[in-house]
Amino acid sequence: xxxxxxxxxxxxxxxxxxxxxxxxxxxxxxxxxxxxxxxxxxxxxxxxxxxxxxxxxxxxxxxxxxxxxxxxxxxxxxxxxxxxxxxxxxxxxxxxxxxxxxxxxxxxxxxxxxxxxxxxxxxxxxxxxxxxxxxxxxxxxxxxxxxxxxxxxxxxxxxxxxxxxxxxxxxxxxxxxxxxxxxxxxxxxxxxxxxxxxxxxxxxxxxxxxxxxxxxxxxxxxxxxxxxxxxxxxxxxxxxxxxxxxxxxx
Amino acid sequence: xxxxxxxxxxxxxxxxxxxxxxxxxxxxxxxxxxxxxxxxxxxxxxxxxxxxxxxxxxxxxxxxxxxxxxxxxxxxxxxxxx
Numbered sequence: 001x002x003x004x005x006x007x008x009x010x011x012x013x014x015x016x017x018x019x020x021x022x023x024x025x026x027x028x029x030x031x032x033x034x035x036x037x038x039x040x041x042x043x044x045x046x047x048x049x050x051x052x053x054x055x056x057x058x059x060x061x062x063x064x065x066x067x068x069x070x071x072x073x074x075x076x077x078x079x080x081x082x083x084x085x086x087x088x089x090x091x092x093x094x095x096x097x098x099x100x101x102x103x104x105x106x107x108x109x110x111x112x113x114x115x116x117x118x119x120x121x122x123x124x125x126x127x128x129x130x131x132x133x134x135x136x137x138x139x140x141x142x143x144x145x146x147x148x149x150x151x152x153x154x155x156x157x158x159x160x161x162x163x164x165x166x167x168x169x170x171x172x173x174x175x176x177x178x179x180x181x182x183x184x185x186x187x188x189x190x191x192x193x194x195x196x197x198x199x200x201x202x203x204x205x206x207x208x209x210x211x212x213x214x215x216x217x218x219x220x221x222x223x224x225x226x227x228x229x230x231x232x233x234x235x236x237x238x239x240x241x242x243x244x245x246x247x248x249x250x
Numbered sequence: 251x252x253x254x255x256x257x258x259x260x261x262x263x264x265x266x267x268x269x270x271x272x273x274x275x276x277x278x279x280x281x282x283x284x285x286x287x288x289x290x291x292x293x294x295x296x297x298x299x300x301x302x303x304x305x306x307x308x309x310x311x312x313x314x315x316x317x318x319x320x321x322x323x324x325x326x327x328x329x330x331x332x
């Protein structure tokens with residue numbers, strides 16, 4: 001949790017300085033510990049050095065959703081979004097921040113990149129301000145909701161193709177949260193198995209028919225060493241798969 | 251426009267470090283007038299925190315600032331002095 005220690009001539013002054021250093025928060029959002037108080041005789045006994053100073057420690061104890069909202073509202077403003085507001089929805093296991101309004105869509109970015117970056121930063125800032133590790137999700141004009149629907153359809157199509165062709169299907173690279181949606185979407189489909197390959201940020205999901213593994217084991221034939229014999233297919237879902245993996249021998 | 255970008259970067263960086271009062275952001279000249287180049291200086295003990303594990307935090311800061319710059323036809327670069 002974020003805290004600061006301040007030294008000043010009096011306790012009041014030290015607290016005021018501390019509140020500013022913590023980003024201009026109000027008194028009710030911090031816990032104050034007085035470490036040394038010059039007005040109190042006998043404290044820090046013996047340190048009768050001229051001009052004793054007050055020393056306080058301020059620790060942020062802001063509610064996580066509120067800390068996130070404060071941070072994100074200012075980002076939206078400086079980003080140039082007009083008439084955009086941040087709505088906090090507190091669910092049992094997560095906090096959702098919804099960006100609403102005229103320019104909110106501009107915070108999504110290419111393939112949700114900007115939104116993901118904002119989510120990481122807001123999580124970092126708000127966790128430090130609150131000490132609360134509840135996951136925090138940022139959405140703008142229902143982008144994540146829509147994207148989840150799309151990903152499920154992409155996963156379904158990939159599964160159909162894998163079963164039909166008997167071959168593995170590679171999906172385009174996507175962030176961890178989106179790969180998770182794909183894994184979960186196909187979890188109950190006994191015909192295929194999924195896993196991820198590659199390094200971040202180019203990690204991608206592979207959908208394999210269950211038969212393939214079985215068939216490969218049965219016909220323990222040449223081609224086993226190379227691995228290049230097995231044709232790999234790429235499934236164009238979002239369209240950005242094109243540059244990936246020159247090694248897969250197109 | 252550049253001033254707003256600087257303020258955006260300042261807000262992000264100051265929110266992420268332990269010593270916001272020591273954050274200094276300087277804009278460097280670039281031959282290309284469409285490029286805004288920011289240099290961030292902070293308390294030495296805050297450098298690691300701003301960069302984050304595998305550079306994830308500073309990358310996210312760059313993504314947000316670049317995307318804001320893109321909206322107004324600029325390109326932004328952010329460097330942290332170590």
